[in-house]
Amino acid sequence: MSHSGEKYLRRMTGQILDALVASVLAKAKGGTVEVATLRSVAEALKSNPEFDAFYGHAYDHLVEAIEKDSRLEMRRNALGRLMVHPLAQLFNEERLDRSLLPNLFHFLQLSLGEQLEHYAEACADIVQVLKLEKGEDFEWDTFYAHPDARAIQAKVLWTIAKAFKNFDARREWFVKLMQYHPSSISLGAHMFIPVPKPLGNEAPAPFGKAEFCTLFQALFAPLHDLPPAERAHLHSALDDFDQKRFDRFMLDLAACGV
Secondary structure, rough: OOOOHHHHHHHHHHHHHHHHHHHHHOOOEEEOOHHHHHHHHHHHOOOOOHHHHHHHHHHHHHHHHHHHHHHHHHHHHHHHHHHHHHHHHHHHOOOHHHHHHHHHHHHHHHHHHHHHHHHHHHHHHHHHHHHHHHHOOOOHHHHHHHHHHHHHHHHHHHHHHHHHHOHHHHHHHHHHHHHHHOOEEEEEEEEEEEEEOOHHHHHOOOOHHHHHHEEEHHHHHOOOOOOOOHHHHHHHOOOOHHHHHHHHHHHHOOOOOO
């Protein structure tokens, strides 16, 4: 949890302890309190309805802090930033909702399997070298344009394209995956808290075939209409690249939504 989340949790606990001390002092006789009295005060505080609003507010704040930490971790992830970069304009223009990002990252995890860690480490190494070279002048666009980063991006996209051999069936699977909204958030091994429903019964961001087409066409834009030299460089980085298979995928994608 972030530093702000930890501070809030500490402050919340402090307020509960203050309420306990105040209640105990109100029942103290001669400056002492029997253990039985202490226990009865604690039990009374547990069932006190006046705390319901406090607990509800604290719960919502903690869930928000957890989700914010999750988004920040995604942004710190160089591989994640590399793959999401082609979608930036869609998010900025609100043509896609940023709440879809956790499911998109889950899709990348499912698609890459054990390769995910390898690509993530390789991207982190590239960023580290660039930051040492550029210092304060480092910009993420430099990373996105780096030949090694572009090669990793091409490998990830080719892995995804291969999984879409049966395009329509795979598209339906992806849409269902993106429509999934978890009912809980993991805090660690065997520890989960339920996710509260959006305020005002706000509906989750829609995701259907149209959104799939928008997302995938932007996701694969880095491999579209490449200069011959760059195309040859990226293809050489793909050990099992099949031009006909890739062209078939790109044709299916171009016809998506038509």
